[in-house]
Amino acid sequence: MYKSTEELTNILKSKKSYTDFFQEEVGELEFKTIAEYLDMLLSEKKLQKNEVIARSNLDRNYAYQIFNGRKTNPSRDKMIMLSIGMGLTLEETRKLLKVSSLSDLYIRNPRDSIIMYCLVQKNDLIETNETLSNYGVDILE
Template sequence: MPKSTEELKNDLHLASGIEGFLVDNRKDFRQYTLAEYLHHLLKEKRLIKKDVVRDSLLERIYAYHIFAGRKKQPARNKVISLALAMKLTPEETQYLLYYAGAEQLYVRNPRDSILWYALEHHMSVLDTNLMLQKMSELTLLNVGEELS
């Protein structure tokens, strides 16, 4: 079983050198592309891609490009929309954001706290946008994008 992030942090803290740490722990490093991680999540959660794309409220072609690996670093809001559509946990979303090359959620940021709450409560993209709007925060998608 792979080491947890905390175990890796502890091993790194105790390591006498970085080279040995990297060699000793290479099997525990996750090296997915964004598309690979999305497909892993689809399989793990038994989700259907077309349902996720629909529920994300993203432009259909754009979302499929993310899944196909053609969009390697999509906008953070689009990644969060996919996470909401997939009903990911906040922790799974953090990994998704990492693989997308996007800034992870930071709960000291009010907007990110709202997003974290939405993820924990399995809210839809539309309901999350309404809550963001109600709290005077920027929504995930523009109104035109939501309707396409």
């Protein structure tokens, strides 16, 4: 259930830093575009785009188009790869998929549950793809 605007405002006032508020309430925030949410995450996590792109194994031009808002309909796998490259939590990844208008990770789906487990374990893309492959499901690509 969503919190009221007044409740969120009171929570914000009680925090010592915006980072604390953002990390705890990101699921309550609304973002208009994928690029807007990614910019917020990059800023909050003090990440550099080029490092994230390298860790996500995405084509450089394609990834920059996502970050700049020119690519507005990336695939679910590409967004999960970007999420792994950013070191996002499971909750942040689910929010990224939601902002991207993509289907949520579903625990009853074997592939999704492996991805969820790997996100919780903070596995990198290679480790995640090895785990997916070991269980005979499609890797992220």
